[in-house]
Amino acid sequence: MWRGLWTLVTRAAHGPRSPRSCMRQASGAPAPGSGATIFALSSGQGRCGIAVIRTSGPASGHALRSLTAPRDVPPPRSACLRLLSDPRTGEPLDRALVLWFPGPQSFTGEDCAEFHVHGGPAVVSGVLQALGSVPGLRPAEAGEFTRRAFAHGKLSLTEVEGLADLIHAETEAQRRQALRQLDGELGHLCRSWAETLTKALAHVEAYIDFGEDDNLEEGVLERADSEVRELEVALGAHLRDARRGQRLRSGAHVVVAGPPNAGKSSLVNLLSRKPVSIVSPEPGTTRDVLETPVDLAGFPALLSDTAGLREGVGPVEQEGVRRARERLEQADLILAVLDASDLASPYSCNFLDTVVTPAGAQSPNGSSQRLLLVLNKSDLLLPGGPEPSPDVPPHLLLSCLTGEGLDGLLEALRKELAEVCGDPATGPPLLTRARHQHHLQSCLDALGLYKQAKDLALAAEALRVARGHLTRLTGGGGTEEILDLIFRDFCVGK
């Protein structure tokens, strides 16, 4: 139904252009977006309480006036109730809140208008068609509002990506991360690195272009060298942190493992609040790895239920055990589950020895594989009876049946996941995209080439490559910036 509507609207939008947009084109001024005014339904599609329709571009004010005639445009940035009617027929469409954001103080930097209409499809399509009939307006392409904001310098590239994440933030922690990035925190950090690098490069470039007959001060190259060294250290430290931000975007891998019939599937179902796995008293019910995305204490996680670990069973279950072990190696966090009433069994002892104890020891490569030991079926323990064996490492007691101990587990999970993913409320800005990590790593690699270069032109090339990678995160990066720095810092030229 929406698709059909768009063709209608598009057709309407191909009417005569507004005089202003014609003028701009004729003058050949390369204005971003070339003067067209765009509109789109900005809230989600389908039936809803309120739907938001936005316009951006020079004809926004005209569009707003056309739909709210005979009343004038409301004062900037304040919500007003208006009767919307079709400018062609005068037919009333809806009583709606309208907002007027004259540029450049708007999201895109252009004149913008917002219509908060009732969310019925008939109302929405009526308003969209009415907008399409206004000269100079056309439907926006996907992402065009954000692109215009970027083109007008309202958002940097990292902020644009942060915004995309905000729109798709499924959990509270992701939302906070996205908000922080939207503030440009990663952008700020990258910009300060890029500034350092630009300065170092400017000094090397000055030495190349002017070192021969102008008197640059002593030590220009030495200063560039030391700046590059400092930058290498900072980048290296940040990159060691890099996997955390990625986990936050795509979810930490949490693997539930344990001997057969410890209650792993029950725990998965309890945490995901839905029957993901079949639960039965029979050992070996789960044979394959079952995955489900969940929100664990505000963090996104991919929860995997695995086959109980035991040897000497049929080939199908054996394959399940192999997959379970493989999954354990990739896990960001292991939820190890044991039957509290069955700790002395060979399966339990074996699991404690082969999985729980090694994870507790610091692995040689320093990678953090975290583990939470959960003793399930606490309801089977005798009230006031002996504590489980003192040999068992630190653990949490839980009853999947009664739900007792669940709050404690969730709190423990929150702490662990905050470590694994990085808590967005504290700590340095995280690298949330593989793209960021890629460019920072490439930047670092190029800085390595700087030191090995055979001549100064080759060394400068390495710095240019490094700077290119940073400015792909921050925007900017033209040669004019270099020249500005050279002429600010040196008295050159004859």
Next chain:
Amino acid sequence: MFSFRGCGRWVAASLTKQHPPSARLSGENAAPGTPRFDVVVVGGGHAGAEAAAAAARCGSRTLLLTHRADAIGQMSCNPSFGGIGKGHLMREVDALDGLCCRICDQSGVHYKVLNRRKGPAVWGLRAQIDRKLYKQNMQKEILNTPLLTVQEGAVEDLILTEPEPEHTGKCRVHGVVLVDGSTVFAESVILTTGTFLRGVMVIGLEMHPAGRLGDQPSIGLAQTLERLGFVVGRLKTGTPPRIAKESINFSILNKQTPDNPPTPFSFIHETVWIKPEDQLPCYLTHTNPRVDEIVLQNLHLNSHVKETTRGPRYCPSIESKVLRFPNRLHQVWLEPEGLDSGLIYPQGLSVTLPAELQEKMITCIRGLEKAKMVQPGYGVQYDYLDPRQITPSLETHLVQRLFFAGQINGTTGYEEAAAQGVIAGINASLRVRRQPPFIISRTEGYIGVLIDDLTTLGTNEPYRMFTSRAEFRLSLRPDNADSRLTFRGYKEAGCVSQQRYERASWMKSSLEEGISVLKSIEFSSSKWKKLIPEASISVSKSLPLRALDVLKYEEVDMEVLAKAIPEPLKKYTECRELAKRLKIEDWGCE
């Protein structure tokens, strides 16, 4: 195209004073006697000379219109050509068979390659030039260019006609009107008016309308361009005073000696005209706090410095150096103006103070205590046209077949002007022949960087080339400009002579052959160590090394390799340029 040159069918260009040869004219649609050319170039500076010669090389009947024919090839500011970035531009002009490199090889008095130790991508060819010789040689070249006519006269207006519907632009240029009211018809017109558009000379508080010392500015043409809707800006530049050579005490100053042997600018020259030992030295001195004092105490007498018009940041006057970087000693290079010239050009001392204060300032500088000022320094303010109004072929968006080149586009420097001149000349000619424009991209040459920067970003100060402007600096080297541009110039524009084309082809195939031979020679590292003991080859490497890998070592060049393995490498050292270029080609590769 090439058969035109040298076949003797065309009359050599003649210097005519407002009497163009009527035998060449066709009378259609024109008043009887109105001359008609394919390309008319207005202005005889470095852009105009290159533009006119390039258009003629491309086979267009070309007229060069200038105020004074005896000023063609005049170096109105510093007596030197080239440098870092500028030398790169010159090599590209030469690769397109332009004039300036060849003339410099016949007129230099002090040749020096800058940045020798910083890598071949940033070597800067430079020379101090004898002004008189340069002018003489340039005029000889221009007057002997087939298809090229020179005429004296000031252009006042443009003849405009209906636009061609298949191109953008609101009208088409069809000729020029001279101050005396006479007209010349042209299929394309190139304006290279330098600082003459509403030019004003400034010394102290005095201002005189002038394009250059002793020359009238162009007012009418500036008005015409403004009327057509061109956006006009204003820039300023300056030149230092000139000092009598015999009044300077050189004995207490640092001497800079030229290269021996000198490296020629042109791809087609093996040597330069002057004997290495006959070259002249330059000398270095410095300003001192006394100079700062004179400048600062007399700012009220200095209208040029106070003006808001933008001057070049990298060619600052001594006033702006003192203001922006106080309490420093600034360099002053004392450069010869020519072999038999009694003048010295104090590079770095560009100044617009009243003349008597200039002399006072000069005499407080070391070595110049008794110096005699022969001509005061002065500032020039002039109109330029926002270069975003021209296409990458240098044709204007507004007026079809009208091309701009040189300072009119906001650039500074002989080399920048020459580079634009060649491109404008080629494209004006291609336009007449209805062929696609000849455009050099940023990836192909510094000329591409220059024109792309100008036409897309514009400029608000006189634009000068630096190597830092080129993104592809490692590939856009002075040594390989021919392989980047000569073949294109030959095939697409027809501006390259057969001789140069053949030389470039030979060089290209020799380089390719040489590299494949170097790849084919392979020995163990211990054998290489024995063959070339002076190289720091590590013998611990078990893999065999190719001669190409050994050539990458700093201490190894083709001579060294050929001594170790005469067969088959000796023949690649017979041409010194080839041997050098093989080393460079190999240098930056990993």
